[in-house]
Amino acid sequence: MDDRTKTKQNTLYVASLAKGLRLLRTFDETHSELSLAELAARSGLDKSAAQRLANTLHLEGMLDKDATTRRYRPSHAWLEMAYAYYWSDPLVAQAMPKLIELSQQIGETVNLAELSGDHIIYVTRLPCKRSSFAATVVGRRVPALLTTSGRAILSSFPAEERAAALRNWPVRGYTPHTTVDRGELFQAVETALTDGYAIAHNQLLPNETAVACPVLSPEGRAFSAVQVSVSSLQWSEARIKAEILPVLQDTAHGLMGKMKR
Amino acid sequence: MDDRTKTKQNTLYVASLAKGLRLLRTFDETHSELSLAELAARSGLDKSAAQRLANTLHLEGMLDKDATTRRYRPSHAWLEMAYAYYWSDPLVAQAMPKLIELSQQIGETVNLAELSGDHIIYVTRLPCKRSSFAATVVGRRVPALLTTSGRAILSSFPAEERAAALRNWPVRGYTPHTTVDRGELFQAVETALTDGYAIAHNQLLPNETAVACPVLSPEGRAFSAVQVSVSSLQWSEARIKAEILPVLQDTAHGLMGKMKR
DNA sequence: GCCAGAAGTATTACATAGTAATACGAAGGC
DNA sequence: GCCTTCGTATTACTATGTAATACTTCTGGC
Secondary structure (H helix, E strand, O other): OOOOOOOOOOOOOOHHHHHHHHHHHOOEOOEOOEOHHHHHHHHOOOHHHHHHHHHHHHHOOOEEEOOOOOOEEEOOHHHHHHHHHHHHOHHHHHHHHHHHHHHHHHOOEEEEEEEEOOEEEEEEEEOOOOOOHHHOOOOOEEEHHHOHHHHHHHOOOOHHHHHHHHHHOOOOOOOOOOOOOHHHHHHHHHHHHHHOOEEEEOOOOOOEEEEEEEEEOOOOOEEEEEEEEEEOOOOOHHHHHHHHHHHHHHHHHOOOOOOOO | OOOOOOOOOOOOOOHHHHHHHHHHHOOEOOEOOEOHHHHHHHHOOOHHHHHHHHHHHHHOOOEEEOOOOOOEEEOOHHHHHHHHHHHHOHHHHHHHHHHHHHHHHHOOEEEEEEEEOOEEEEEEEEOOOOOOHHHOOOOOEEEHHHOHHHHHHHOOOOHHHHHHHHHHOOOOOOOOOOOOOHHHHHHHHHHHHHHOOEEEEOOOOOOEEEEEEEEEOOOOOEEEEEEEEEEOOOOOHHHHHHHHHHHHHHHHHOOOOOOOO
């Protein structure tokens, strides 16, 4: 990603393709249907480029186009890509049955999260209760430090890496109670390290409590975590520790050494 | 997709981008991790093209590359695309809470399927029982005629379209009991039309029974369906009709007019 | 332990394929 | 009914992507 890696003079970098991808990435939760003009504006490409590339994406079935409004939308192919991803991630195949079992046992929402740079991404979700839409669909990326999964994963890292992450990884408030103080975050990760799991309240949603256990590799390093979300109105921390934690830990331990990296 | 739409002389078609996408589509359930050579062979591109394009996709974060084996794999970005898709499909946001409620009520697996050409694609899945991996993850495409969802959707189409679909849409056996006879399929769709739902056994998996209700637009045409899968060993057809069907129909009716097309 | 073959990586000369600019047409608001 | 905005189409130009080739690293067979 340095000077000469992308941009011109690198004959192994195809700018047209990169621009096309840029167009795809222009769609997000708040911009799910874009006109050609919006596409151009948001992607930073000029009108001509946006036109050619969007047209190509449309012809190739990557973008649907409303015949009357002429606006572009992600096509079903975007879901097919998730399907292909799942087959490429050995952890998911291993985890799925165990996660289903877990969610049936406790009757609460179960997620599988993986570390993706300094964020975590929800790879699998088994919602059991109504929740915000964002919390029910896969593929959401959230700054790792804000999530119990991220903290559980990070707690498995060597001390210097933990420190570096706590210094540099991004943080932002989702609720009024999101922990954004890096001192407090440090404490949370240390606690996760000694306990073997992380727990927190109201980090991404009000009245939500999350617990997460890291999925450790044989070398003791985690890249993913199994996480349970419950209503803090219905679940005291004590009850969570008594009724959820043991089975959650069993599930996570059962996945040891199944991850890809 | 005709002669002059793609290929040369169409200045609005960017072949490099299309080739890059071709590379992405090379990954599927049985080919989830590919070397450069395999990528070239399977995509039909020559070594040079595969090299340049794969490299670009890697630099842009669309493909992960194993540092030691040098093999490419779908990256987390593929899941993010699913996330973006979900926000673009109004039906999903409407459906999600109702589907969760349904799955909790009946304690069985609930799916939301949408028509995608002559296939259906599973847009949302709420697995409650262990099942085959393919049946637990979103984004799977299956020939519409083989699924109760597809038949339920098709039953809402005008007679000529139904006939055309029954003639032309693809069919292939997944289990020894998959209905591949177009006469029988015709019957199944007619029955779905009179009943308002479709039911079938052992179509995609042995010992699986599926029921699906179409999600009708105000004009009475469906593009999606809510579907429940159960073990045929545990559920008689009578019990399904008594205990599942009513709530399933409620759910589907509650979604009327929420789809995108 | 060396050789052969294959697979990945890098370089180059060339012209095709992608580009930016521009012009046209249609839709919608004031 | 005019003017702006957006989508679509065309064109002349050359920068950009290309195929061919050569170099490097790795693997396995004998």
